[in-house]
Amino acid sequence: MSRARAAVGMAAAMIILGACSSPGGGSASASGSGGGGGNCVVGVSWNNFQQPRWGATDKPKMKQTIEAGGGTFIDADANLDNQRQLSDVDSLIQRGAKVLVLLAQDNKAILPALQKAKDAGIPVIAYDRLIEDTSGSVLYITFDNVGVGKAEAEAILQKVPKGHYVLMKGDPGDANASTFLPSGWDQAGLKDKIASGDIQIVGPKEGQFTPGWDTQKAQNEMEAIIDAANASNTKIDAVLAENDSTALGVAQALESKNYGFPPVSGQDGDPANLNNLALGKQYVDVWKNSNQLGIAAGQAALQLCQGKKINEVSINVDPSVAPAAGNSPTDFKTPGGNTVKSLILKPTPLTADQLGKVFAAGWYASKDQICKGVDSSSPGAAACK
Template sequence: MKRRTLMSLMAGLSMSALLTAPALAADITVGMSWANYQEERWKIDESGLRAGLEEMGATLVTADAQSSNERQASDIDGLLARGVDALLIVAWDSEAVIPSVERALAEGIPVIAYERQIEYPGVFYVAFDPVEVGRIQARELVKVQPKGDYVIIKGSPTDQYAHYVLTGQKEIIDPLIDNGDIKIVGEQWTDGWVPDNAQKNMENILTAVNDKVDAVLASNDGTAGGVVAALSSVGLEGIPVSGQDGDIAALNRIALGSQTVTAWKDARELGRLGAKVAAALASGTAPEEIEGAVVWDKGPKGTAQNAAVLAPVTITRDNLDVVLDADWISKEDLCAGVTDNAPDACK
């Protein structure tokens, strides 16, 4: 997955019952400590967060740590000094931020880890469900290719997110492996999520199995790009391939038929969810009583935390109109090079 590189603005999608919160948050100030706001995607999150808070009459104050642990610590001190009623944090380093989190909790300020998990008791976690990303990928591939030889191109081995995605993929395919429908014929991590690495790994796997591959579980759209390039050089372009992020190039591949699915995450929806949770916690709602709250204990330390997770949207060639309607991608980019067998969105 490519947390750093979500793109362009889009319109809100109403996709979750979580987001219909009662308005009870007047006179509340919510603080947000960004890790590195210069990256495109956080501007999208902020527009959702701000809109959500303003609708409830709450105020947002923000600080940007500019990719520095020290700066994030002083940002959080500053926000606490301004008297925020709830604190959202996108952690630059989810371990280094813990002393600041402890200070906030000691002052009785609710802390919400936004998108990046801070594994600490008492911290609320708000994110797109990374395990669901893996489930979506596997589910859609299994729909079109219920049996056969599968390859798994995993994400970066050093990124916890990649492990979550793999967990979701395994949930769906493990039973099918056990009953013999699906066989994993090759599986490799992709160092740094770099597409070129995924391409080389896929080429070598294809050599090892002499092109006998029926579907490829690629963990994000970048690695999917590498996989499709490898497949096309042996004339296998068109077998089922998964991805996530809704990259323009990937959506175009879905329209062209060389990729099956991408798990798309609308950052504005996450912003709105963050606003709702922050306002609720600030007005004294108990964490476990927040609408949609679940217990999340899938982190590396296994700490049980209250969390609200958002399901990503499954995008296949049958619902490409969703990304068009959201102004996520232009029809020109989506349908570039599409001629015969066009999906409905390109007609």
């Protein structure tokens, strides 16, 4: 962690701690006014830890923030299983959770758990994945996923304005994969370029979904698309992959087929993908500094635990990711036509020459990891000096 980032995190923690020790009301700060000390139990249901970021950044920063504010952090891993996640939420409630943070495996399958939380009077934070809510009892904390998709497509379209594209999407049960990221692609001009004929889609026209955002499945899907393209004498010019786990599968497929590396997008800042960025196996990675997302969720959970209403929550995160709409929740219109209160953080698109931003931020992927195998001819050579 950089000194600047450490200072921001320490300042936020001290504000929370100070407020916890002054129940009569310390100053109203961006990080909130405490979490009820030891009575604040925050239960977190993760849908998986297969994607590296959840265990490497989101969980430790959320836990650190909650515990620094005097709260107790408990969690469970559903391992990509909808029924297990419902059981996990039951268990977290039984263990005394006063606030629930849910990273939903499926935004419909999770609804019975949401209902149980409502019945028990437990506020819910939908963490990085939308849960359709009609009651106003959910706070949605995420990055600007439409903006992520837009940044991915802008970078790839600028690099390859015409040609044959593969669209590699994530899990169909995740609104990020089915709605928000593709909406960003279209805002960047993909839909218009398809309509004009400048871009032709190779593989499924609406994109290839990847259950569980699984890397091996993405590799298998991409290998099948490459085989079909080769059979029809079609050259793949670019790949819009929605996230890093699917982009990694794409890169592995390209390598296994000795295809070369057309520009590929991704998001999250996973170590293997940042290394691929430096090596030229991935062109753009939209970095979501999930350290800050975990901090934001921890701050919000402490305030909800204390009894603040959702619209009274306020966060204090690094200015580089601070929500464009401000540090308090704003209305977000969902694909289902509902309105939920949201805190939407800003992402950062990176190409190989911008990897220094990651190094400066003290990301969990070390410079040695990111620069492994880089030589003077690699796109990341300058950043890796």
